[in-house]
Amino acid sequence: RGARNSLCLLSPEQCKLGVIAASAGNHALALAYHGKLLNIPVTVVMPTTAPLMKVTKCEMYGAHVIIHGQVLGEAKTFAKTIGHEKKLQYINGYNHPHILAGQGTAALEIIEQMESMAKEIDAVIVPVGGAGLIAGISVVIKHLLPEVQVIGVESEQCPSFSKSLEAGYPVEVTPKPSLADGLAVSKVGASAFATARNNVNMTVTVSEDDIALAILRLVEVEKAVLEGAGATGLAACLSGKLNHLKGKNVVVLLSGGNIDTTLLGRCLDRGLAADGRLVRLTVLVDDRPGGLKGFIDFLCKQGVSVKDIIHERTWLKGSIFNVEIECVVETRGRQHALDLKAAAMKKYGKAFIKWGRSKTDESRLDESS
Numbered sequence: 001r002g003a004r005n006s007l008c009l010l011s012p013e014q015c016k017l018g019v020i021a022a023s024a025g026n027h028a029l030a031l032a033y034h035g036k037l038l039n040i041p042v043t044v045v046m047p048t049t050a051p052l053m054k055v056t057k058c059e060m061y062g063a064h065v066i067i068h069g070q071v072l073g074e075a076k077t078f079a080k081t082i083g084h085e086k087k088l089q090y091i092n093g094y095n096h097p098h099i100l101a102g103q104g105t106a107a108l109e110i111i112e113q114m115e116s117m118a119k120e121i122d123a124v125i126v127p128v129g130g131a132g133l134i135a136g137i138s139v140v141i142k143h144l145l146p147e148v149q150v151i152g153v154e155s156e157q158c159p160s161f162s163k164s165l166e167a168g169y170p171v172e173v174t175p176k177p178s179l180a181d182g183l184a185v186s187k188v189g190a191s192a193f194a195t196a197r198n199n200v201n202m203t204v205t206v207s208e209d210d211i212a213l214a215i216l217r218l219v220e221v222e223k224a225v226l227e228g229a230g231a232t233g234l235a236a237c238l239s240g241k242l243n244h245l246k247g248k249n250v251v252v253l254l255s256g257g258n259i260d261t262t263l264l265g266r267c268l269d270r271g272l273a274a275d276g277r278l279v280r281l282t283v284l285v286d287d288r289p290g291g292l293k294g295f296i297d298f299l300c301k302q303g304v305s306v307k308d309i310i311h312e313r314t315w316l317k318g319s320i321f322n323v324e325i326e327c328v329v330e331t332r333g334r335q336h337a338l339d340l341k342a343a344a345m346k347k348y349g350k351a352f353i354k355w356g357r358s359k360t361d362e363s364r365l366d367e368s369s
Contacts, residue, residue, distance in 0.1 A: 027093030094130025095189025216271025
């Protein structure tokens with residue numbers, strides 16, 4: 001929306017020269033796609049962390065792709081330098097006024113769809129990276145329906161908007177690797193922040209497990225494939241941080257589906273683990289014929305399916321007549337996993353030495369129950 005609007009408002013002279021942008025993927029894809037349709041040359045500078053699929057699709061759409069910088073900020077600085085040298089119009093993906101205006105049309109569509117279903121809107125949940133999307137949407141929502149809550153959602157790995165709200169002005173944070181790579185903007189746009197800050201009711205952050213679980217739910221329930229950034233709105237609902245919205249009409253923006261197939265597989269596994277449907281346990285058994293069989297028989301009796309198993313003799317402390325068995329199993333759900341844990345503790349006692357990769361895995365399952 002924003003990219004199309006920005007390109008359509010260029011002067012005829014600038015349309016011939018072209019545009020340039022820095023992006024981790026989604027803004028670059030939008031410019032490349034619409035640039036091809038409008039016959040406008042597009043150059044995009046992407047950091048080395050940009051997903052391969054997004055890089056490949058930008059090239060497929062005819063954009064000139066330059067890989068530069070470890071983070072988006074470095075790519076942005078390089079893009080502005082090239083733009084100045086080649087007289088290319090730099091289009092900021094989250095701070096350009098034409099971008100904000102284009103993003104705001106999503107709010108108009110939300111209102112139109114909800115009115116067509118004769119439903120009122122209680123809240124709109126928006127993913128936040130550079131704050132351009134939530135700036136455009138919040139202006140429209142608060143102008144037309146001021147009683148509706150606008151809620152922003154960020155990854156815990158890059159809470160640049162939350163930190164900026166606390167400080168009262170845009171501040172820079174250091175992004176950490178996240179499933180929501182499309183939201184990994186170290187510093188929100190100044191114009192976007194000024195536009196959004198008084199129109200957003202609250203902002204929450206979500207964990208990587210919340211995001212992975214949201215991706216899994218969308219695949220299983222909605223049959224929709226979303227990238228991490230696009231699934232953060234649902235992740236906020238699943239996290240328990242928005243329980244005050246239970247029973248209300250809530251609009252959740254699903255803002256992106258550009259995810260590598262290899263990453264999707266890892267996300268689904270992470271989501272299964274967060275949901276208690278994929279668990280890992282380690283026990284110590286006698287290193288004698290039938291020792292492993294006894295453990296497998298125990299798992300069979302519990303009704304779980306073995307996905308992976310490691311039989312470790314060498315890297316142990318204690319008796320050389322013991323063997324450590326580390327196993328990843330599939331369960332029917334969280335309660336089934338808790339039943340398995342209780343049965344393992346009862347059967348193996350002190351020989352039941354580990355559940356999950358760390359203490360956080362164990363506490364996460366117990367708290368969620």
